[in-house]
Amino acid sequence: MKKINWTTVIVIILIISFLIGYGELFAPKAQNNLSALCQGKALQIKDLKEIEPLGAATSTILVEVYSDYQCPACAKYYYESIKPLVQDYVATNKVKLLFHDLAFEGNRSQWAAEGAYCANDQGKFWDYHDALLSLRYETNSTEFYEKANLENLAQSLGLDECEFYFCLESGKYLNLVKNNTEEALKTITGTPATFLNGSLLANEKGENLGAVSYETLKTKIDTLLGSQNNNQ
Secondary structure: OOOOHHHHHHHHHHHHHHHHHHHHHOOOOHHHHOOOOOOOOOOOOOOOOOOOOOOOOOOOOOEEEOOOOOOHHHHHHHHHHHHHHHHHHHOOOOOEEEEEEEEOOOOOHHHHHHHHHHHHHOOOOOHHHOOOOOHHHHOOOOHOHHHHHHHHHHHHOOHHHHHHHHHHHHOOOHHHHHHHHHHHOOOOOOEEEEEEOOOOOEEEOOOEOOOHHHHHHHHHHHHHHHOOOOOO
């Protein structure tokens, strides 16, 4: 008699539980239903808004990350290196963090970046950014970067659903994201790419180090902080 492989059974149960938990987010919302919900309303926030750095304006170190939302290495880097950075350095006013679009992996990358800008219109960029990259890391999927699912995610974060819908569907930030990507590709050949006060984290050949470990990132920041303290 063939024995039951309990390890396999447990894994299957965990996968099913996970899919049920995210099922509502993944389920595309019918566009015509959302159109009906927002009928008679219109986009209220007309001006384009740039992403502002996260952290205190007085922080003397600026960490800039260039990333594509579909890039698995970017999600891993964000989850394992940037999130600890935010907790240890941004929250303690030592560092400020800025994200740059490099949406070069197709429509889903473009839509996700536009969605993040639409969330920024409502003061929720970093919440939306965190949700997008955390989902990418945890699920290893980009299915939720379809427009309807991006709109569902906005609703789950408490954003004004119709304002977000009009922003994303109108292509309000389409050209801005495309222009940012084209500009970044002039100097950056891969993602993620990180700059500390304008200097790319690179090897001795000047090549992008990519998704460095948190310990590596921490060491470089501590060295820079030490250098600034010695010069005071």
